[in-house]
Amino acid sequence: KQEVTQIPAALSVPEGENLVLNCSFTDSAIYNLQWFRQDPGKGLTSLLLIQSSQREQTSGRLNASLDKSSGRSTLYIAASQPGDSATYLCAVLEITSGTYKYIFGTGTRLKVLA
């Protein structure tokens, strides 16, 4: 059974710091991995999608990497800003008996202090 773990569970950093969020998964047979952002009481917003054949994706100050063989992904946020404060979730898309299902981690709650 696929399990997705995110470390740390919470993180507080001063503005301007570069930071790394970690995501690990137990079954490397994934189709893709997606990082999301969630603001309190809101839905999830997609940040980056990495296909299983890719090693990394970049969007602005965000860079996500994927190492399928070791079951890990990292989300790198450069020059953090107070507006980056949110919960960050990773999800893996696995294929089981022909159905495609996303399994989520519990998230990392990030607070960027001004």
Next chain:
Amino acid sequence: DTGVSQNPRHKITKRGQNVTFRCDPISEHNRLYWYRQTLGQGPEFLTYFQNEAQLEKSRLLSDRFSAERPKGSFSTLEIQRTEQGDSAMYLCASRISEAHLSGANVLTFGAGSRLTVL
């Protein structure tokens, strides 16, 4: 296209009542998912549709839960005889699976429907 739309955004009900949530996905998205999220947790998979076919249903979904996607467009999630443990945010998401299309496989979420059972 206004994205994934969910209604109602908030629902407060008494234990034992039935509630129904509606999700309107992005129009060309053929795959639709329902998730449940409680405070401090990641979303938990409930069920999944490919067009109008319900392909998988989590064992988390008791017989009191039912979901439909008639004609492969909007979807409804009904909870019968609600219990306090059903209080959660119910999230709907959709995606298109054809790899050659722009945005393929990007899972897009709605804002969620928050259920409070008193």
